[in-house]
Amino acid sequence: MKNPNIVILGAGYGGIMTAVKLQKSLGVNEANVTLVNKHSYHYQTTWLHENAAGTLHHDRTRIQIKDVINTSKINFIQDSVTEIKPDEKKVILENGDLSYDYLVIGLGFEAATFGIPGLKEHAFTIGSINQARLIRQHIEYNFAKYNNEADKKQERLNIVVGGAGFTGIEFVGELANRVPELCKEYDVPRENVRIINVEAAPTALPGFDPELVEYAMNSLEARGVEFKIGAMIKEVTENKLVFEKDEQREEIPTNTVVWAAGVRGNSIVENAGFESNRGRTPVSDELRPKGYDDVFIVGDCALLFNEETERPYPPTAQIAIQQAEHTAANLTKLVRGDNHLEPFKPDLKGTVASLGHDDAIGVVFDDKKLFGWSASAMKKVIDNRYLMKLGGPGLVMKKGKLNFFH
Ligand code: FAD
Numbered sequence: 001m002k003n004p005n006i007v008i009l010g011a012g013y014g015g016i017m018t019a020v021k022l023q024k025s026l027g028v029n030e031a032n033v034t035l036v037n038k039h040s041y042h043y044q045t046t047w048l049h050e051n052a053a054g055t056l057h058h059d060r061t062r063i064q065i066k067d068v069i070n071t072s073k074i075n076f077i078q079d080s081v082t083e084i085k086p087d088e089k090k091v092i093l094e095n096g097d098l099s100y101d102y103l104v105i106g107l108g109f110e111a112a113t114f115g116i117p118g119l120k121e122h123a124f125t126i127g128s129i130n131q132a133r134l135i136r137q138h139i140e141y142n143f144a145k146y147n148n149e150a151d152k153k154q155e156r157l158n159i160v161v162g163g164a165g166f167t168g169i170e171f172v173g174e175l176a177n178r179v180p181e182l183c184k185e186y187d188v189p190r191e192n193v194r195i196i197n198v199e200a201a202p203t204a205l206p207g208f209d210p211e212l213v214e215y216a217m218n219s220l221e222a223r224g225v226e227f228k229i230g231a232m233i234k235e236v237t238e239n240k241l242v243f244e245k246d247e248q249r250e251e252i253p254t255n256t257v258v259w260a261a262g263v264r265g266n267s268i269v270e271n272a273g274f275e276s277n278r279g280r281t282p283v284s285d286e287l288r289p290k291g292y293d294d295v296f297i298v299g300d301c302a303l304l305f306n307e308e309t310e311r312p313y314p315p316t317a318q319i320a321i322q323q324a325e326h327t328a329a330n331l332t333k334l335v336r337g338d339n340h341l342e343p344f345k346p347d348l349k350g351t352v353a354s355l356g357h358d359d360a361i362g363v364v365f366d367d368k369k370l371f372g373w374s375a376s377a378m379k380k381v382i383d384n385r386y387l388m389k390l391g392g393p394g395l396v397m398k399k400g401k402l403n404f405f406h
């Protein structure tokens with residue numbers, strides 16, 4: 001009997017961890033495993049806000065795929081997926097086609113822009129190394145340009161971040177550390193620069209522990225971040241952002257809007273014809289979309305309901321990694337002729353969000369609250385633990401966050 005073809009799409013948390021686990025659990029003669037990714041590297045999406053602010057170089061965030069997969073067991077193809085045809089068991093790439101017996105989709109997220117005029121054209125998003133590098137360069141260019149113009153333009157120094165969810169908050173935390181360095185570098189007075197976080201909900205980090213939200217806002221405000229809370233972004237143009245608060249429209253002149261106000265699953269998955277709910281595909285307990293038992297979806301493209309809360313689990317790296325480990329174990333069973341798959345249940349360990357290099361907030365182990373240095377150290381432990389799982393101690397030494405006292 002011929003070996004089954006397992007094709008994994010995307011080498012984010014979900015895709016690469018599926019590949020790394022399969023290379024350990026399956027022998028070379030059991031299946032042909034192919035991993036497809038746009039770039040030659042895997043990146044830690046959870047560090048992209050640091051690359052975008054310029055507080056961490058992007059080479060620390062990315063890891064060459066060939067450094068963590070065993071190419072004698074996994075066939076790596078660097079290419080872009082353009083279409084999935086589940087009824088034909090086929091994937092179309094920019095430079096060819098692939099047929100599969102089992103497919104794992106881990107194509108990640110894209111920005112949800114909710115049809116807000118001008119966002120797609122004029123706002124930046126923190127979704128890849130390329131996007132993060134562009135934001136860093138754009139901010140730096142505007143600082144450099146400021147003193148080269150006789151007519152000084154305030155919009156060059158107003159940085160507006162849309163959304164005070166975890167991404168928005170983590171990003172303004174990095175900006176608060178980076179801006180004083182940029183001011184020194186480009187001879188710009190710090191008081192001329194504004195970092196403005198605009199949030200539609202009545203609070204920053206809606207749904208999170210109120211005491212920790214207050215801690216976060218105080219820490220950020222003390223470093224010069226301004227909050228506009230209960231302020232709904234309505235429009236973005238080349239040099240301004242418009243929001244509505246208390247039924248009044250207000251404008252902020254700015255050349256730099258970073259949209260961190262929502263994500264959805266990669267539209268390639270929706271376009272494949274799977275059921276879709278706000279851009280994510282509902283999956284069964286075995287992480288399969290309805291009607292397609294040969295397809296598994298891991299990470300941000302999958303929509304899985306938490307029966308206890310009757311709400312979907314949030315799209316997080318933590319869950320993507322666990323789904324990948326689970327899917328690799330289930331695929332190993334299938335390859336060996338065992339069709340009794342285990343249901344997936346996330347083992348949630350908590351949430352920790354950074355507020356810059358040495359400050360953070362978090363709730364871990366059910367209800368233990370952390371803030372300040374201990375939360376920041378915990379965040380580094382979580383990041384290093386992931387690197388350990390992916391590539392062992394060598395990778396932790398090379399890419400890990402070992403500066404606990406910085
Ligand atoms: P991704 O990590 O997005 O990976 C998708 C992969 O698919 C990428 O490698 C991409 O290059 C590739 N790809 C995309 N399209 C194609 C294509 N057409 N062809 C080929 N390849 C393609 N979650 C946490 O749990 N903890 C955190 O601290 C945390 N921090 C975050 C900080 C930031 C700034 C952001 C933006 C998110 C954060 N998240 C965090 C959320 C987390 O990053 C996501 O939930 C996670 O990345 C989802 O993993 P994934 O594998 O589904 O997709």
Ligand code: NAD
Nearest residue numbers: 163164165166167199200201232233261262314315352353
């Ligand atoms: P999110 O959906 O969690 O937050 C988006 C925020 O933008 C919300 O607070 C929302 O009210 C606001 N918003 C939406 N439309 C708006 C508008 N028009 N004007 C102003 N504000 C608006 O998105 P996110 O922060 O990108 O997070 C995405 C996922 O990644 C979540 O599951 C999150 O938990 C996860 N994440 C986790 C961490 C961490 O654990 N440290 C860090 C970043 C992201």
